[in-house]
Amino acid sequence: MNNGIFVIGTDTGVGKTVISAAIACGLKAGRINIGVMKPVQSGGHAGGDAQFLMKAAGVSDSFDLACPYSFKPPVAPALAAKLEKQPISIDKIKESFKVLSQRHDFMVVEGAGGFHVPIKDKYLVSDLATELGLPVVIVSRLGLGTINHTLLTIEACRQKGIEVLGIVFNQTENKPLSVTEKTNPGTISKLSGIPVLGVVPYNPSLRAIKGSEAISVLRKIAKKINLKPLIPAFSRKGRRSQEQNQKLKTWDKKYVWHPFTQMKDYEKEKPIIIEEGKGSYIKDTDGKWYIDGISSLWVNVHGHRKKELDDAIRNQLNKIAHSTLLGLGNAPSVELAKKLVEIAPKGLSKVFYSDSGSTAVEIALKIAFQYQQQTGNTRKTKFVSFVNAYHGDTIGSVSVGGMDLFHKIYKPMLFNTIKASAPYCYRCHLGLKHPACKLKCLAGLENILKKQNREIAALIIEPLIQGAAGMLTQPKGYIRKVRELCTKYGMLMIADEVATGFGRTGTMFACQHENVTPDIMCVAKSITGGYLPLAATLTTQQIYNGFLADYSRQKTFFHGHTYTGNPLACAVAIANLELYEKEKLIPKLQGKIAFLRNELQRFHELEHVGDIRQQGMMVGIELVKNKKTKLDYAYSEKIGIRVIKEARKHGVILRPLGPVIVLMPPLSISINELKTILDGAYKSIQTTC
Numbered sequence: 001m002n003n004g005i006f007v008i009g010t011d012t013g014v015g016k017t018v019i020s021a022a023i024a025c026g027l028k029a030g031r032i033n034i035g036v037m038k039p040v041q042s043g044g045h046a047g048g049d050a051q052f053l054m055k056a057a058g059v060s061d062s063f064d065l066a067c068p069y070s071f072k073p074p075v076a077p078a079l080a081a082k083l084e085k086q087p088i089s090i091d092k093i094k095e096s097f098k099v100l101s102q103r104h105d106f107m108v109v110e111g112a113g114g115f116h117v118p119i120k121d122k123y124l125v126s127d128l129a130t131e132l133g134l135p136v137v138i139v140s141r142l143g144l145g146t147i148n149h150t151l152l153t154i155e156a157c158r159q160k161g162i163e164v165l166g167i168v169f170n171q172t173e174n175k176p177l178s179v180t181e182k183t184n185p186g187t188i189s190k191l192s193g194i195p196v197l198g199v200v201p202y203n204p205s206l207r208a209i210k211g212s213e214a215i216s217v218l219r220k221i222a223k224k225i226n227l228k229p230l231i232p233a234f235s236r237k238g239r240r241s242q243e244q245n246q247k248l249k250t251w252d253k254k255y256v257w258h259p260f261t262q263m264k265d266y267e268k269e270k271p272i273i274i275e276e277g278k279g280s281y282i283k284d285t286d287g288k289w290y291i292d293g294i295s296s297l298w299v300n301v302h303g304h305r306k307k308e309l310d311d312a313i314r315n316q317l318n319k320i321a322h323s324t325l326l327g328l329g330n331a332p333s334v335e336l337a338k339k340l341v342e343i344a345p346k347g348l349s350k351v352f353y354s355d356s357g358s359t360a361v362e363i364a365l366k367i368a369f370q371y372q373q374q375t376g377n378t379r380k381t382k383f384v385s386f387v388n389a390y391h392g393d394t395i396g397s398v399s400v401g402g403m404d405l406f407h408k409i410y411k412p413m414l415f416n417t418i419k420a421s422a423p424y425c426y427r428c429h430l431g432l433k434h435p436a437c438k439l440k441c442l443a444g445l446e447n448i449l450k451k452q453n454r455e456i457a458a459l460i461i462e463p464l465i466q467g468a469a470g471m472l473t474q475p476k477g478y479i480r481k482v483r484e485l486c487t488k489y490g491m492l493m494i495a496d497e498v499a500t501g502f503g504r505t506g507t508m509f510a511c512q513h514e515n516v517t518p519d520i521m522c523v524a525k526s527i528t529g530g531y532l533p534l535a536a537t538l539t540t541q542q543i544y545n546g547f548l549a550d551y552s553r554q555k556t557f558f559h560g561h562t563y564t565g566n567p568l569a570c571a572v573a574i575a576n577l578e579l580y581e582k583e584k585l586i587p588k589l590q591g592k593i594a595f596l597r598n599e600l601q602r603f604h605e606l607e608h609v610g611d612i613r614q615q616g617m618m619v620g621i622e623l624v625k626n627k628k629t630k631l632d633y634a635y636s637e638k639i640g641i642r643v644i645k646e647a648r649k650h651g652v653i654l655r656p657l658g659p660v661i662v663l664m665p666p667l668s669i670s671i672n673e674l675k676t677i678l679d680g681a682y683k684s685i686q687t688t689c
């Protein structure tokens with residue numbers, strides 16, 4: 001499957017740019033996410049060909065990406081670079097191409113001059129076409145001499161092993177066609193076996209025409225070109241008609257009950273239905289692309305449709321989709337368990353699978369409880385959890401939750417837990433300031449543990465940051481101290497790393513920031529790179545041993561979900577973790593985290609931004625009605641929801657937590673894409689609040 005074309009001319013001045021622009025324009029009209037590139041341009045007056053191409057494709061990429069090198073002198077690139085003393089880096093060109101092709105489904109790359117024109121030293125346009133791995137579309141002049149030029153170009157492509165998709169003939173002079181000109185295309189096609197994609201009649205200089213008018217001319221030209229052979233297979237198949245799309249929207253409201261969504265409001269709105277993704281972007285059924293600012297609810301790591309992950313699922317599918325772990329093993333679950341233990345905080349050595357964060361937490365609670373029962377601590381039956389905690393939506397995980405909004409109504413159904421207050425430095429319940437406070441909030445926790453430790457089985461905590469509560473970050477040293485207290489007072493520590501795990505905070509697991517090993521660790525969300533539901537609860541050998549006994553003593557852990565250790569999910573999780581290493585994901589995150597930190601500073605200028613909290617790639621921006629008094633917006637004002645609706649207009653998908661705007665992009669995101677999200681969020685807050 002090709003994901004783009006490289007447009008070359010048989011010569012300079014054949015109208016390569018106009019044809020490239022028309023192709024981009026035509027494909028875009030067919031709802032394909034088009035990117036354009038003019039790697040090097042010379043004779044580039046203000047913006048030049050590259051700018052024109054970008055306009056035709058309607059892209060908002062930065063100019064430097066679409067055109068890494070733009071020179072004034074109207075000579076071959078290599079010479080132009082020399083004259084302007086700006087050396088060309090082929091690596092930079094290739095890197096820009098990579099970034100753009102991750103962002104777009106289909107790239108239209110326009111070469112410079114003819115096929116064998118030098119870009120740098122002995123490196124030719126033809127070398128670049130070869131390296132980018134794109135098939136070629138040849139633009140030829142319609143006049144005399146074209147047979148020779150076109151056949152030579154085709155021959156050169158064949159020598160380099162480049163596929164030629166077709167030829168577009170462009171009439172470059174405004175006069176009636178002679179017999180030669182009329183028959184040339186047919187002759188060339190017959191001699192070369194390459195199809196003619198179109199013969200484009202003469203057009204006056206398009207650059208003289210302004211804005212939207214140029215686009216309509218380009219659309220007309222595109223109609224003269226057969227674009228079908230260029231269109232990648234995936235965009236052709238499975239496309240729905242307008243009418244079918246409308247039905248989807250109707251049925252969505254009629255049949256689907258959306259989670260955490262007031263359906264009375266939803267039923268009134270125009271739903272957005274996502275049908276495709278690529279890199280950091282997702283596309284709805286209307287063909288609109290959005291940047292995925294919350295990694296599809298905190299799960300996506302390497303972007304959408306990541307080849308290695310797609311392949312991992314396909315390969316596994318060729319073997320088996322599912323087999324049970326109840327008394328049997330399966331290959332991917334074994335390999336993944338080994339990998340998880342290798343990357344987890346030292347000391348965690350057993351992996352129990354399930355399928356969501358909530359079940360991973362249920363399992364942790366049941367293991368902790370049963371472990372205490374089976375090791376002579378029968379009085380230890382209670383759990384300590386934190387105010388504002390979120391551990392999932394099942395009854396056990398709600399019991400250890402601490403968010404009134406989500407949890408209050410279920411109170412009569414829940415088991416009792418001991419609630420400790422958690423850090424929320426912006427609204428410190430002790431009225432103190434960090435770091436002068438010296439973590440005084442821990443004293444309250446210690447008091448509880450000191451008094452009640454004989455009846456406490458375990459403490460459960462979201463390390464470093466309480467996510468769903470609104471990205472409430474814990475001060476440095478906090479989690480280390482909690483670990484020490486759990487040890488001191490003889491209870492198990494359960495770390496819920498469902499949100500923080502797999503690099504979100506800048507280390508593989510949040511606990512590793514402070515060298516903490518919990519007794520039990522829950523992971524889910526990012527474990528499959530955002531592909532399939534899978535979760536795991538990791539424990540120490542000591543806990544595991546507490547379940548080993550003669551069969552008749554019934555110390556077995558009687559728990560297991562039907563799809564536990566699903567091979568497809570485990571296979572994609574393995575591929576996900578391999579990519580962390582291969583792409584040096586975590587080392588590369590550090591620059592992005594710093595960029596985020598810097599860029600977030602300017603949000604403080606906004607009148608209603610009360611607090612900005614960041615832990616690695618997890619960000620919460622808390623909006624307040626009054627910055628001085630920290631007065632909240634009323635719940636009914638739906639401030640968060642209004643801001644994220646506004647952000648959609650800027651092409652950014654976000655999801656708030658009450659009045660907190662969350663930014664949690666895929667970890668593979670580029671700096672430029674981060675900027676898009678930040679700009680979208682900034683403008684949306686500015687106009688809404």
Ligand SMILES: *Cc1c(COP(=O)(O)O)cnc(C)c1O
Pocket residue numbers: 355356357358359361390391392393462467468496497498499500524525
């Ligand atoms: C999302 C989340 C959960 C629940 O995970 P699900 O897969 O939605 O059940 C549990 N704990 C934390 C910290 C989470 O962020």
